[in-house]
Amino acid sequence: MSGKIGFISLGCPKALVDSELILTQLRAEGYDINGQYEDSDLVVINTCGFIDEAIEESLDTIGEAMAENGKVIVTGCLGADSSKILDAYPQVLAVTGPHALDEVMAAVHEHAPPVHDPYTHLIPPGGIKLTPRHYAYLKISEGCNHDCTFCIIPDLRGGLVSRAIGDVMQEAENLVKAGVRELLIVSQDTSAYGVDMKYRTGFWNGRPLKTRFQELVMALGELGIWVRLHYVYPYPHVDNVIPLMADGKILPYLDIPLQHASPRILKAMKRPANVDNMLKRIETWRDICPDISLRSTFIVGFPGETDAEFNELLDFIEAADLDRVGAFAYSPVEGAQANQLENPIDPELQQERLSQFFELQTEISAKKLATKVGRTLHVMIDGAEDDHLLGRTRYDAPEVDGIVVINTQQNINAGEIVQVKITHSDEHDLWAELL
Numbered sequence: 001m002s003g004k005i006g007f008i009s010l011g012c013p014k015a016l017v018d019s020e021l022i023l024t025q026l027r028a029e030g031y032d033i034n035g036q037y038e039d040s041d042l043v044v045i046n047t048c049g050f051i052d053e054a055i056e057e058s059l060d061t062i063g064e065a066m067a068e069n070g071k072v073i074v075t076g077c078l079g080a081d082s083s084k085i086l087d088a089y090p091q092v093l094a095v096t097g098p099h100a101l102d103e104v105m106a107a108v109h110e111h112a113p114p115v116h117d118p119y120t121h122l123i124p125p126g127g128i129k130l131t132p133r134h135y136a137y138l139k140i141s142e143g144c145n146h147d148c149t150f151c152i153i154p155d156l157r158g159g160l161v162s163r164a165i166g167d168v169m170q171e172a173e174n175l176v177k178a179g180v181r182e183l184l185i186v187s188q189d190t191s192a193y194g195v196d197m198k199y200r201t202g203f204w205n206g207r208p209l210k211t212r213f214q215e216l217v218m219a220l221g222e223l224g225i226w227v228r229l230h231y232v233y234p235y236p237h238v239d240n241v242i243p244l245m246a247d248g249k250i251l252p253y254l255d256i257p258l259q260h261a262s263p264r265i266l267k268a269m270k271r272p273a274n275v276d277n278m279l280k281r282i283e284t285w286r287d288i289c290p291d292i293s294l295r296s297t298f299i300v301g302f303p304g305e306t307d308a309e310f311n312e313l314l315d316f317i318e319a320a321d322l323d324r325v326g327a328f329a330y331s332p333v334e335g336a337q338a339n340q341l342e343n344p345i346d347p348e349l350q351q352e353r354l355s356q357f358f359e360l361q362t363e364i365s366a367k368k369l370a371t372k373v374g375r376t377l378h379v380m381i382d383g384a385e386d387d388h389l390l391g392r393t394r395y396d397a398p399e400v401d402g403i404v405v406i407n408t409q410q411n412i413n414a415g416e417i418v419q420v421k422i423t424h425s426d427e428h429d430l431w432a433e434l435l
């Protein structure tokens with residue numbers, strides 16, 4: 001057996017995918033993964049550098065691991081600028097940016113050399129998952145070609161680099177063989193998949209397939225599991241996958257971060273700015289696939305946001321009638337262009353607007369969920385608690401959306417799909433009887 005490696009994964013689902021790749025490789029080389037700092041040979045920390053709180057959390061975690069173990073390798077978004085880490089903790093063994101499996105493994109080999117043992121080198125066909133076995137995040141590309149002024153991801157991760165379609169499909173198939181029943185498709189910009197490769201033709205099981213969003217989604221739809229699309233930038237060609245949702249090939253779910261609704265603010269954010277067009281598109285999507293569930297995220301209190309512009313956002317939320325919404329107050333991330341904009345909004349006003357925003361969205365969400373009461377729905381079981389099962393409908397993603405609490409003593413495995421009758425709802429979750 002090779003050494004014992006402590007592993008800490010921080011950050012977003014995309015960082016989680018990087019962690020899974022590193023963990024899979026560590027296990028493949030016979031390392032033991034350890035939840036403790038103390039008796040680990042060294043500790044790997046996958047950090048997040050997206051917003052200031054995340055940076056703080058990452059630095060605190062490094063400090064803790066340095067104090068309790070003393071041998072630490074840092075990877076992930078915060079590591080893209082190694083001085084941030086080395087200034088605070090010069091004794092760290094190695095620092096790499098995100099998506100740096102090879103560099104992380106080289107540092108591990110240097111400080112905790114592997115021992116070859118063929119009996120410990122077996123890994124499950126789907127790799128090591130940090131998420132429960134029945135769902136997994138599938139990362140299809142790295143980086144982003146946009147230039148949103150509040151975001152430093154393109155600086156941290158570079159321009160869009162799509163993975164070969166054959167590799168993505170092979171990984172998807174492996175995950176399904178390993179028991180995964182739901183794939184969550186993630187990247188910085190899912191609908192741009194393949195643009196950087198000029199839609200080059202690849203191969204999956206000997207069949208030619210273009211490296212393109214629509215073709216990928218169609219192929220994933222053949223796997224016979226739940227396929228959920230996240231982080232879809234609202235390009236016009238997104239419309240092409242809505243019929244696949246209506247046909248039941250992929251889940252009727254679209255996570256489409258819109259960020260704001262005021263044309264002036266959207267322009268200042270360097271985001272697509274045609275709100276009427278967006279509302280019309282949402283209407284068309286609902287015509288094609290009436291039960292489509294739309295998730296979005298918004299930034300409140302962007303520099304210079306006037307009361308009138310904030311109200312435009314509220315009007316949009318009301319008109320768009322979105323199913324699930326996340327929002328956060330603008331916070332100046334070091335290095336973001338938006339920090340140079342005039343009239344930053346006072347944090348107190350930001351919080352006031354955020355509460356107003358959530359008050360409205362909570363009403364919308366409660367109203368939408370109430371329409372599900374009395375309906376018979378399919379639910380994927382995620383786990384059990386006391387005398388009930390917990391699961392999700394096709395309309396809700398794990399971790400970020402709502403759950404269904406099923407009143408039953410029956411023991412049903414995670415990943416199984418059951419039919420339930422919805423009996424009750426609140427502003428976030430559903431309750432149901434098993435049928």
Ligand code: SF4
Pocket residue numbers: 144145146147148151152153154188189233
């Ligand atoms: S599309 Fe997303 S990742 Fe790309 S720059 Fe904009 S916010 Fe950042």
